Amino acid sequence: MSPKKSRKKKTTQKRAKGKVKEKKVKEKVEEIIAKVREPELLVDNVLKKIPEDIPVKLREIVREKLTRIVVEEKITAIDVLEELLSKFVDKARKVIELSEPAKDVMPEKIYDELVTTLFDKGIELDINEDEMIKIRDDVIRTYMESLVEPGEPVGTVAAQSIGEPGTQMTLRTFHYAGVRELNVTLGLPRLIELVDARRAPETPMMEIHLSEEYKYDREKAVEVARKIEMTKLENVVESVDIDLIALQLIIRLDPDMLSDKGLTRDDIIKALSKSKTLAGRIKQDPEDPYVIIIDLPKGYDVIKAQKFRDRILKTKLKGIKDIKKVIPQKRRDPETGKEYYVLITDGSNLGAVLKVEGVDPTKTKTNSIHEIENVLGIEAAREALIREIMNTLKEQGLDVDIRHVMLVADIMTWSGTVRQVGRHGVAGEKPSVLARAAFEVTVKHLFDASARGEVDYIKGVTENVIIGQLAPVGTAMVVLEMNPTKLKIQPQVKGEWGGDR
């Protein structure tokens, strides 16, 4: 708020203090007036008269404008508004008519933007027809000029655009990711990890969204969290004693942790009984409701008993494998302003989490590309790659156009599986022997190629550089479409040139 306005408010408040009564009456009157002439109702009434041929998007703008006029300028006379409306409709028709030539040349998205903004600003700035034509032509021209040129080495440009800012990135691996409790790999290590298509990320993490039913209530969110979080016996144990004389393992459970995880002693005994080695050895202490006694096999000495204990403590009681921790986080929907909960997890297991009741499978995310590929398929993996790379770069404050990232994601996924950028993936599977030899493991590639009797057709960039010819990208892609061998007079090929093949 500008300083002027706030001062005004203060003075009015001061005055109001003296004349409280008067103000109250005034307020009430205003309230009644406002109710009678509720701007939305009023505008809706006027808008009923809008002709059918005006597209929805423009109607929205008309509504917005009328509402503003009603609210800010306090114009409430229906006939004035209707007059305005007809002016708007005229303008809208004009805009649509004038934009027509743009429709076929450019994508719908840009065309829509042209129509809506032209209409919006057209009213605001009172743009006349000549100017509209100029703007429309300029939009078309700008669009046509911004198309890529054939031959553009987009791959190299993309690689440079992602690689160059790498030098500006931080190496510090850890950073808080929204939640204080979790560390997440970010910056250059994360970027390398993504491009390497590692099986599992260094710090796997999920963002689990909940279904409508569970979303808004903390209790319910925690309920889902409990189902997901992997709980091992060691998490709920207070102490474990080895009684070597009686050959017993005495496990004392922690009541607080039990209730926190929503477990009972019976649950634990049940989970432990699943193991064959333990079946029949588990007893409950009749006196203490939080003690479990397990008989050790005969002949166990201290070392064996300790190993046995450690193994038992690792028993999974409930939850999903690999999910070490689940943290509910409160968020606010930017549109509705409603608060809701999401679950952030340490560890990732997309396949299993999506099956849990209460999880919204359409919004739940993981940072493990490999899991996404397995569970949702290659297109999802591509999207995830794009998203993760973009986020990593953005988090570091680096601007990289999404098209470059898309190209990297596409080259990694176009074969149907996620391949790493490097020796064991994209670069290692090139058809050209020389290109592979020039990258890494030179000698092996040469030996294998000769055993296989491979042929290098010198198509790629590296091969042509090696041979000393022009690489077929950019201006060197332009080639004479004529077969000199079919001519009667054989022309002598002279001078520096490269290209045709």
Next chain:
Amino acid sequence: MSEQKLIGGIKFGILSPDMIRKMSATAIVTSEVYDENGLPVEGGVMDPRLGVIEPGQKCATCGNTLARCPGHFGHLELARPVIHIGFVRHIYDLLRATCRRCGRLKIPDEEIDRYLDLYNRLKDKWPQLASSLTDFVKRKAIKAMECPHCGEKQFKIRLEKPTTFIEEGPLGRLWPTKVREWLERIPDRDLRVLGYDPEFARPEWMVITVLPVPPIAVRPSILLETGIRSEDDLTHKLVDIIRTNEKLRESINSGAPEVIVEDLWELLQYHITTYIDNEVPGVPPAKRRSGMPLRTLAQRLKGKEGRFRGNLSGKRVDFSARTVISPDPNLSINEVGVPIEVAMILTVPERVTPWNIDELRKYVLNGPYRYPGANYIIDNTGRRIDLRFIKDLKAIAESLKPGYIVERHLINGDIVLFNRQPSLHRMSIMAHIVRVLPGRTFRLHLAVCPPYNADFDGDEMNLHVPQTIEARAEAKILLLVQEHILSPRYGGPIIGGIQDYSSGAYLLSSKVTLLTKDQVSDLLASINYSGEIPEPAVLSPIKAWSGKQIISLLLPEDFNFSKEAKISSGNLKCTDEECFWDSYLVVKRGKLLLGVLDKAAIGAQQPESLLHFLVREYGTSFGKEFMDKAFKLFLRFIEMRGFTMSIVDIMIPEEAYKEIEEVIVKVRKEIEHLIQLYKEGKLEPTPGRTLRESLEIKILEVLSRARDEAGERATKYLDPFNNVFIMAKTGARGSTLNITQMAAMLGQQSVRGQRIHRGYRGRTLPHFKRGDIGPEARGFVSGSFVKGLSPIEMFFHAAGGREGLVDTAVRTSQSGYMQRRLINALQDLRVEYDGTVRSVYGHLIQFRYGEDGIDPKNTSFGKAVNVERIIEKHVGWRK
């Protein structure tokens, strides 16, 4: 010029013994290299028939001289065959996959037919699948323990690294002779299923019986100053091989016991193995007398400096220069200042025509030692005349005829390529126009520092002179600096104002700047302005012009623009035209009406800025013109006004120190309290963290708050319009953090995101008590750069600074490797005429580049068409 041919492809294969003998110029029969006269022995490894090595000699084989003789192979007949180390894996697989008696692939005939058919269909279109198929077939055959063709029982075969094969059956150790016999039995058809090409790579050729001896040109001997001849590593190794081979043959012929023969045989195997690859695991590398391992065949190819990466993918070039760079704001951004010394060595070949003959004669007349001259002439017959050795330059200048080529010195207006390593993106090599200058450094405009990432603390740069007209044309059209103002990485300019340009622009465009007529004339003269001076903004008491008026002279008349300035933040924030602080930039119809120019308007790497739209809408030539002029103007003004930073700009009064002290005391109390809580175990832990970690997090929070607060308190005593603040606010250099650190306090120093905690046992330095975890003991620096640091503080600051240095060093290597891999994976992609993205091998990668076919370079921050901007451009003056 001779006829040129294109290479359609390169076929790889294995040389057969017959082939080796056929291509050999001579058999090598003796281990002797030179006779007592120092002449190469015939039949030795330096046999003259293997090619000429000395200039003037004629080759005994082809009759050519050094320049034209390619060298010739010889051959060595081995007494016993040996395994080729490079093919051990293949031999091993083949031995296991085929029958020990009949040599057939251990898979029934009908299956072989099926796989072969499948393989042939996959081979060309899906090489990856074909290789998995052969892999599968191979594994299946290896599993079979009985031959389906002859019914022979099979035995397991073991490979004892590196080259020994052992059958766990009646045959026992498989000596190379046995291996060779076995491999000979495998029929061609069966090999094809396994992915081999028997026409060019019969498996028995993987066992060496005849060793090709490479030409001398491949392994030249060098004459040391002492007159002693030093042979190449390969020659040494070859001599070893021949010697062992001789011994082996002798002992076989003399009927020596089998053990001795076998020992020699293995020695021969060792020598040939290391001759091919001297880094085989399990084989001791062959060494020179000095103990250095020999650089044999595989080592020559491998690695960064190997043949592939060092000589084939990257080559050394002529017509290049390298020297230190220094700045010159008087150049155009398109230009590069070249020292005269350099210009007299680098040359441009120019063909003589009736139109340029007079000019070229002048160059020739000047000769190689007077600038501008010429170094060489090439006449119609292709003869090259070196002007250094010409006495009578006049005569030679007269003899110039159309069709000759004159290699003249570099002159103003020539186009050259300019480069700074590391060449991380395409803007690292751009074309500049030569401006020959006195001095010994390359000069460049400051606005092109960001794309090269150059500064002038001793940086050096390279310069290359394109030698053909095609190359020069391409350089001028595609590579010229002005064509790279806009970066393809994001839609925005990468070339633009830096540092003093931002402060200068701010000061000139500031509201308070009023210029007298003299000053206006001075400014406009500096940019060679020849138009009219506008009406003065102030008429009385004296005529005065505002800085905005002067800047407006450079803007196109129909230009409309409005945007927040960089200084619009904090209490100077403005978001529309009604701005008291002048922090909202408004240009209407080419007149700068409101707001100041600063980094957000003219800076490099600022998308959607004034500069960006000027370049985008009025073209790169205009952009270049604008930058040349406007930037010169800003500098001229900053020179007139004077701009410096002195210690008083960051000096704060005594009471400010008191306030800072208060902050420190407060914070210390807070932390004491936290530590107290921690010791009593009452500290609320952050979930998922230990108590200690929670404490550290909390302390760090408090301390960083302390620094900010101290900074705030200190800076309020400083003049908010002093030069340091101007620099920070306009984005020219430095930030408020830097000012805080100079004036108020450095704050907490950290290593790996934690307070400094390592050093002695339980303490960082011996000045503290063990277990002290208070702020000072863990790297909290309350001193400022103005006040100075105590020795302890200085140590902590150095520790934090060191981390930064290490970090940078590690990062460059990591990101460099990542970029190399990215480039390698993506370099073969291009946009086709139909708008798709395909690799040159024919793989379709995208149906439409970036899903919309838009070049990011031509976008405004990713958007192809910014409709709002276009509307503003046309009718923005109405607002």
